[in-house]
Amino acid sequence: MHLKHALKDALLVGVLALLLFLPMTGIALAENYSFNARLHVPFLLAGMVMLGRFIFSYALHTYHSRQWVKRLIHREDRPRFILRPQRHWILLILFIFGLVLPFTLSNYGLNTAILALIYVLLGLGLNIVVGLAGLLDLGFVAFYAVGAYTFALGGQYFGLGFWGAIPVAAAIAALCGVLLGFPVLRLHGDYLAIVTLGFGEIIRLILTNWIEVTGGPNGVQVPTLQVFGFEFTRIAKAGGVPIHEYLGVAYSTAYRYWFLYLVLFLVVCAMIFVLNRLRSLPIGRAWEALREDEIACRSLGINPVTVKLSAFSMGAMVGGVAGVFFAAQQGFINPTSFTFFESALILAIVVLGGMGSTLGVVLAAIVLTLLPEVLREFSQYRIVLFGGLMVLMMVWRPRGFISLQRRQFEGAA
Amino acid sequence: MTAYILAQQLVNGVVLGAIYGLIAVGYTMVYGIMGMINFAHSEIYMLSAYLSTIVLAVLVYWGIQSPLVLILLTLGVAMSMTALYGWVIERLAYRPLRDAPRLAPLISAIGISLILQSYAVLTQGAKTKGIPTFIEGVTRFGDAVNNVQISNIQVLILIIALCSMVALNFIIQHTAFGQACRATQQDRGMAEILGINTDKVISLVFVIGSAMAAVAGLLVTMNYGSFDFNIGFVMGVKAFTAAVLGGIGSLTGAMLGGIILGVSESLFAGLVNSDYKDVFAFSLLVIFLIFRPSGLLGKPEVEKV
Amino acid sequence: MDKSFFSLQEVESSYGRLPVLHKVSLQVQQGEIVTLIGANGAGKTSLLMTIFGNPRATHGHIYWQGKDIAHLPTHHIAGLGIALVPEGRRIFPAMTVAENLAMGGRNSVYASVDLEKILEMFPRLKERFKQRAGTLSGGEQQMLAIGRALMSRPQLLLLDEPSLGLAPLIVKQLFEILEEIAKQGMTIFLVEQNANHALKLADRAYVLVNGQIELSGTGAELLDNPEVKRAYLGSL
Numbered sequence: 004m005h006l007k008h009a010l011k012d013a014l015l016v017g018v019l020a021l022l023l024f025l026p027m028t029g030i031a032l033a034e035n036y037s038f039n040a041r042l043h044v045p046f047l048l049a050g051m052v053m054l055g056r057f058i059f060s061y062a063l064h065t066y067h068s069r070q071w072v073k074r075l076i077h078r079e080d081r082p083r084f085i086l087r088p089q090r091h092w093i094l095l096i097l098f099i100f101g102l103v104l105p106f107t108l109s110n111y112g113l114n115t116a117i118l119a120l121i122y123v124l125l126g127l128g129l130n131i132v133v134g135l136a137g138l139l140d141l142g143f144v145a146f147y148a149v150g151a152y153t154f155a156l157g158g159q160y161f162g163l164g165f166w167g168a169i170p171v172a173a174a175i176a177a178l179c180g181v182l183l184g185f186p187v188l189r190l191h192g193d194y195l196a197i198v199t200l201g202f203g204e205i206i207r208l209i210l211t212n213w214i215e216v217t218g219g220p221n222g223v224q225v226p227t228l229q230v231f232g233f234e235f236t237r238i239a240k241a242g243g244v245p246i247h248e249y250l251g252v253a254y255s256t257a258y259r260y261w262f263l264y265l266v267l268f269l270v271v272c273a274m275i276f277v278l279n280r281l282r283s284l285p286i287g288r289a290w291e292a293l294r295e296d297e298i299a300c301r302s303l304g305i306n307p308v309t310v311k312l313s314a315f316s317m318g319a320m321v322g323g324v325a326g327v328f329f330a331a332q333q334g335f336i337n338p339t340s341f342t343f344f345e346s347a348l349i350l351a352i353v354v355l356g357g358m359g360s361t362l363g364v365v366l367a368a369i370v371l372t373l374l375p376e377v378l379r380e381f382s383q384y385r386i387v388l389f390g391g392l393m394v395l396m397m398v399w400r401p402r403g404f405i406s407l408q409r410r411q412f413e414g415a416a
Numbered sequence: 417m418t419a420y421i422l423a424q425q426l427v428n429g430v431v432l433g434a435i436y437g438l439i440a441v442g443y444t445m446v447y448g449i450m451g452m453i454n455f456a457h458s459e460i461y462m463l464s465a466y467l468s469t470i471v472l473a474v475l476v477y478w479g480i481q482s483p484l485v486l487i488l489l490t491l492g493v494a495m496s497m498t499a500l501y502g503w504v505i506e507r508l509a510y511r512p513l514r515d516a517p518r519l520a521p522l523i524s525a526i527g528i529s530l531i532l533q534s535y536a537v538l539t540q541g542a543k544t545k546g547i548p549t550f551i552e553g554v555t556r557f558g559d560a561v562n563n564v565q566i567s568n569i570q571v572l573i574l575i576i577a578l579c580s581m582v583a584l585n586f587i588i589q590h591t592a593f594g595q596a597c598r599a600t601q602q603d604r605g606m607a608e609i610l611g612i613n614t615d616k617v618i619s620l621v622f623v624i625g626s627a628m629a630a631v632a633g634l635l636v637t638m639n640y641g642s643f644d645f646n647i648g649f650v651m652g653v654k655a656f657t658a659a660v661l662g663g664i665g666s667l668t669g670a671m672l673g674g675i676i677l678g679v680s681e682s683l684f685a686g687l688v689n690s691d692y693k694d695v696f697a698f699s700l701l702v703i704f705l706i707f708r709p710s711g712l713l714g715k716p717e718v719e720k721v
Numbered sequence: 722m723d724k725s726f727f728s729l730q731e732v733e734s735s736y737g738r739l740p741v742l743h744k745v746s747l748q749v750q751q752g753e754i755v756t757l758i759g760a761n762g763a764g765k766t767s768l769l770m771t772i773f774g775n776p777r778a779t780h781g782h783i784y785w786q787g788k789d790i791a792h793l794p795t796h797h798i799a800g801l802g803i804a805l806v807p808e809g810r811r812i813f814p815a816m817t818v819a820e821n822l823a824m825g826g827r828n829s830v831y832a833s834v835d836l837e838k839i840l841e842m843f844p845r846l847k848e849r850f851k852q853r854a855g856t857l858s859g860g861e862q863q864m865l866a867i868g869r870a871l872m873s874r875p876q877l878l879l880l881d882e883p884s885l886g887l888a889p890l891i892v893k894q895l896f897e898i899l900e901e902i903a904k905q906g907m908t909i910f911l912v913e914q915n916a917n918h919a920l921k922l923a924d925r926a927y928v929l930v931n932g933q934i935e936l937s938g939t940g941a942e943l944l945d946n947p948e949v950k951r952a953y954l955g956s957l
Contacts, residue, residue, distance in 0.1 A: 019500075019504070022497070022500060023497075023500060023501065023504060026466075026467055026470045026471070026497060027463075027466060027467070027470070027535065027536070027539045027540065028539045030470050030473070030474065031539070031540060031541070032466070032469060032470060032473060032540055032545050035546075035547070035548055036472065036473045036476040036477070036547065036548070037473070038470070038473045038474070038477070133519075137519065139519050139522055139523070141526075186706045187706065190705065190706070190709075191518075192518040192519060192522065193447075193451070193452060193453040193518070193522060194453075194705050194709065196453070196522055197453055197653070197656060197701070197705070198701070198702050198705045198706065200653065201653065201698045201699075201701045201702045201705075202702060204653070204694075204698050205695055205698050205699060205702070208692070208694055208695045208698070209695065212691050212692060212695075343649060347526055347529075347530060350523070350526065351527075351530075354523055383537075383538065384534075384538070385534075386530050386531075386533065386534035386537075387530070387531050387534040387535065387538065389527075389530055390526075390527040390528065390529070390530030390531035390532075390534065391527065391531055392527075393523060393524065393526065393527030393530070394508070394509050394524050394527040394528060394531070396523075397509075397513060397516070397520045397521070397523050397524040397527070398509070398512045398513065398524070401513060401516035401517055401519075401520035402516075402517060402520075592827060595820070595823070595824060595827065596827075598813070598815070598816065599813055599816075599824055602813045602814060602815055602816070603811055603813060605775065605811075606807065606811040606813070608773075608775070608795040608796045609773055609795065609796075609798070609799060609805050609807065610799055610824055610825065610827075610869075610873075611796050611797075611798075611799030611800050611827075611828060611873075612796055613794075613796045614796070
C-alpha cells in the first residue's frame, strides 16, 4: 500500500524531471540550427531524481525516520557545543595555527589562503548588514570595488601607499555606506534589495565606462607594495629597498604573500573580535532588534534611521578594507571582479554561514573558497551547488542560525 | 537631429518596450499577489531563449520550413516548457517559504537564479548561441537618406506582444480565474474563506508569468539572433523597472511601463549617450523606488502598520 | 458521530505558542440563531477563524452535518455551505460591488437569481452597483459583506461582530435584516460584542471568557442574568 503510493509518486516526479531536463540537457546547440542529441543524459538524470524521490517517499516515511527528520528540521534553540572555559584555548590554538600557516604553504596555497581571508572579511562585512541588521544589500560589491579602486587610483593620482590606503579606503567606503543607506532608509526588504542591486550595478557601469578616470575595462595598476620603504620585489620598482636585499636573504615571491597574509589575518582576527563585542553592545542589540521587527523598534524608541545607517556604514567599511587587500594581492584590478555575481557569492557565504553567526560566516567563506580548489573536477558545479545550498538553507532554516547563538539571559537586565 | 532619427528611436523604443512589458508582467503579478520580487524570473526568460532555439533547431531538423508554422509551434512548445519550469520553481523554492521571514524567499530566488544560470552553462556551454534569421524584410518610410525603418521581425514582435497582453488582460479581467487572482491579491485570507485555493492561484500566476517571459525570450532571440546565459540579469532589472514605473501590481501598468521605459531608454541612447543607457535605466529604477515607489501611473499607498 | 447541525466539541487552538481556545464546546441546530458574546480579546474571532482552519484546531472536533471538518483546508469549508461575514468586513476594495457579490456566488448556479434578491434586500447596493467597494461607507460595506456571504447560498451563516464601528441606526437596520434572513430559514451563528441586540435576536447564546465557554442559555435567560447584565449589558 505504502509502496504503491511511493512508486506512483516517484514515477510522476520522474516524468516531470524528464520533461524538464529533456530539452536543455538532451540537446546541445551547435552552429546555426544544428545540434548534438545526448538523449541518454535527461533519462539518466530523471532516473536519479526518480530514485531519490522514491527513497524519500518510501524509506523516509516510516515512523522512525519521520521522527528523525522532524527532529532535524525543528531543532530549535539547542545550545551550541562550545563550552565556555575551553573556548579560549581553542581560539588561541587557532590563532597560532593561522599565524604559522603561511610559512608552510606554497605560493599557490598562499594565494588561496589570502583569497579565503578576503572572503571572510567580505562575509563579515555583509553579515553585519544582512545577518545582523536584516537588510538585504545586493550591491555590497560596490564597497569592495570602492576600497580596491581607492587604493589603485589613490596610488596612481595621489601616491597613496598600502598603509595609507587602509584607513582612507575604510573611511571612503563607510561614507559611501552612509550615502547609500540614507536614501534607501524607508524601503522595505524587496525594494531595498533591488535598489542596492541597482546602485551596485551603476557603480560597476561607471567604473567600466568612465575610461578617463578609471581606465575602464582595462583596469588600473595597483601601486607596488611598500612597507616602511621596503618593497617585496626582486628589484626596486618604486624607489624603495627590496626587503630581501635588506635582510640579506635570497629573493622569494613568497615574502609579499606572507606579508599580505599576516596583515590580513590580523585584521580579520581584530574584526572578529570587534564584531563579537559589538553584538553585546547597544548598537549590536539595536541591529538585531531592527532585523526582527522594524516597527516594534520604532515604538521602543530605537531610531531605525541611525541603526540602519550604522549597519550600512560598518559593513561598507569592512568591504572597503577587503578591497584594499584584494587590490594589493592582485596588483591589478578591473571592473569584471565586481559584478553582481560577486555580491551573490558573498551573500551565499553569509546565508550558508547562518546569517548572523560569526563563526558560521568564517567557516562558510573558507569552505566556499577552498572547495573549488580542492575538488578541481567538480569546480564547474560550484555555482549550482552554491545556489542549491542557498535554497536548501532557506527552506530548512529561514532565520539562519542566529537564534541558536543568542546568549541566554544572564542575571538581571 | 531630424525628425526621422527621433522617429526611428521611437520605433526601436516601442519594440524594446514591448519586450520589457512582457517580462514586467511576470514581476508585477507575482509582486501583487505575493509581495515578493521574483529574482529568478529573468533567468526563466533567459532559459526560454535557449528552449526556443532548441525547439526551432529540432523543428528545422524535422523538415518544417514555413516561418509561420515554426513560430507558432515554437511559441507553443517553448511557452509550455518554460511554464513548467516556473511551476516547479514555485513549488520547490517559494511555496515552502510562504510563512518565512521576508528575506527568505528573496534569498531563495537568488539561489534559483544562480542555479538556472549555471544550468544553462553546464548544459549548453558558456559561449554565445545564435540562430540565423528566418524572417527577412524591412519596411522603410521616407527616402534613401532620411528614413524610418521597421523590420518585419519588429512588426511581428509588436503583434505577438500585443496579442499576448490582450489575452492576458482578458484572462485577468473577465474569467473566474482572473477574479480569483485579483481576490487573492487584495485579501488572500478572505479569498481562502470564500473557497479559493490560493496556493493553486499563486502557482498559476507563476506559470502565466513564465509563459509571458517565454514569449519575450523567443522574440528577443528572433530579433537579435544571439544570446548567452547572461541575458537575464540586465533584462530582469530593466523589466522590473518597467513594472515599477507603471505601478507595481497593475497589469496594464506593467505593459505601459515597459513602453515608457523602452522609449525613454532608446531616446537616451540615441540622443545623449548610448554607452550609459544601462546606467540610465538603473538610475530610473533607483530614483523611482526612492522617491515615488508607486511609479508614474500608480497610486501612492500608505504603509500599513 | 454527532447529531447536531453544527457543533464544536472540546476545541482548542492557538496562535503559535499562544493558546486562545480552551476546550470550547457549543452547538447550533438547524434554523436557530445562536450568538456568542464576550469581551475584546476573549477569543471570539479566533473561534470563527478556527472553524475555517486558520489557526487550525489542535484538539477537539468541529462537526458540520455529521462530518468532522476540523482538519479540512480552509478553502474546502466554503464549498460545504458555510459562509463567513468576517470582522472588518474584508470586502475587496479594488473590486466593484458587482464583482464582490459575484465573488460570493462564484460556485453557485443560482447566482443571478440570488443577486436580484440580495439587491432587493439591500437597495443601497443596487444604487452603488458599479462603484468600487473601497469607496462605500462602513454600513454599506457591511451590507456588501453580508450580501457576498449570502450569494453562496450557505446553510450556515457566520458573522463576526457585524455591528462594530457602525452608527446605532445602521446597527438597528442590520439586526432587522438578520432577523429577516433567519425567518427565511437561515441558520445563524453570530459573534458579537453588542450583547444587547445579539441576545434579543438570538434563540440561544454562549458567553466566551478568555477562550472558555462560561455561560450558556437562551437569549432571554442571559438577558436577565445578573452577571451578564453587569459585564456586558451595562454600557448601553
